[in-house]
Amino acid sequence: NAGVTQTPKFQVLKTGQSMTLQCAQDMNHNSMYWYRQDPGMGLRLIYYSASEGTTDKGEVPNGYNVSRLNKREFSLRLESAAPSQTSVYFCASNRRLAGPYNEQFFGPGTRLTVL
Amino acid sequence: DQQVKQNSPSLSVQEGRISILNCDYTNSMFDYFLWYKKYPAEGPTFLISISSIKDKNEDGRFTVFLNKSAKHLSLHIVPSQPGDSAVYFCAASSGTYKYIFGTGTRLKVLA
Numbered sequence: 001n002a003g004v005t006q007t008p009k010f011q012v013l014k015t016g017q018s019m020t021l022q023c024a025q026d027m028n029h030n031s032m033y034w035y036r037q038d039p040g041m042g043l044r045l046i047y048y049s050a051s052e053g054t055t056d057k058g059e060v061p062n063g064y065n066v067s068r069l070n071k072r073e074f075s076l077r078l079e080s081a082a083p084s085q086t087s088v089y090f091c092a093s094n095r096r097l098a099g100p101y102n103e104q105f106f107g108p109g110t111r112l113t114v115l
Numbered sequence: 116d117q118q119v120k121q122n123s124p125s126l127s128v129q130e131g132r133i134s135i136l137n138c139d140y141t142n143s144m145f146d147y148f149l150w151y152k153k154y155p156a157e158g159p160t161f162l163i164s165i166s167s168i169k170d171k172n173e174d175g176r177f178t179v180f181l182n183k184s185a186k187h188l189s190l191h192i193v194p195s196q197p198g199d200s201a202v203y204f205c206a207a208s209s210g211t212y213k214y215i216f217g218t219g220t221r222l223k224v225l226a
Contacts, residue, residue: 040124043204048212050212092158100166104151
């Protein structure tokens with residue numbers, strides 16, 4: 001049981017290049033998320049997918065696209081990378097618990113630098 | 116507009132003493148709150164949560180208190196251990212699957 005996995009762990013891009021960050025979870029969770037973490041900004045939600053086949057914008061969606069390929073996989077694409085997208089990106093999945101309780105599981109992160 | 120605020124960027128506590136991490140929120144629609152712990156170069160890990168129908172939730176050394184009228188929650192760690200040194204994030208949601216995170220507090224537990 002690997003939990004939430006992300007690839008790659010590190011990436012350096014030039015301005016204007018494109019790339020896709022991959023995320024997979026093996027916990028059979030319905031909901032998946034992409035966050036970015038910047039110094040002094042905490043974790044900000046980019047996109048999320050409440051269930052397979054649905055995606056919704058979070059707080060900072062501009063410059064990103066997502067694909068919920070199946071229940072396991074949720075990818076994040078940067079079509080034309082900009083230096084402002086230099087950040088650490090975290091993928092997460094959500095487990096529903098009894099009552100109102102939920103628990104998010106995070107991947108190890110992808111550290112992206114855009115030059 | 117920061118809906119979830121952690122106003123203390125850092126906190127140092129002696130081993131064995133109590134650590135109190137604070138979090139304030141502005142959105143009265145938030146009804147579920149979580150605390151996460153994050154070590155360097157790792158993803159956040161879930162610690163403890165609380166629903167707005169409760170004012171306290173305990174799990175071992177960790178207790179979360181919720182004061183709805185003040186829109187304030189706190190995480191108490193007793194006793195604090197060196198392994199607790201990490202960044203702690205609070206997060207809130209309003210009955211959806213979207214979570215709003217605070218900016219984090221770096222806790223250092225001194226041996």
